[in-house]
Amino acid sequence: MKTPTHPDRTETRQAPAAKVSIRIGKRTTFDASVTTVGLLSVGALVSSILLSSAVIVAAAGRKAARRPLALPDHTKTDG
Structure with missing residues (x-):
């Protein structure tokens, strides 16, 4: 069985959406x-990283407010 070829996919190339040169x-x-698809994927990755870090920071803040790290001084007993 032959694999069908798609000339539209193989012949057309996308022009870069952004070019940068650093010297x-x-x-x-x-x-x-970078092509348009590459820019969209980078944008999706950056936004997901920012959203996930915001959730982690919010969760850490709630846990710290709920349970202190050390006991207050007035609960310690002198023996």
Whole structure:
């Protein structure tokens, strides 16, 4: 059985949505380009990281307020 080929997928290439070139010194240059799909995936990753860190910080704050780390001084008994 032959695998069907899709000429639309193989022949068309997306133009980069963003290009950046960084030059450090006289000899070192970094070039990068990102397509629209790449920009959307980076945006989704960054937003999910920010949302998850906000949830972790909120949960840690609730736990600290609910249970102190050390006993207050007035509960200690001198023997």
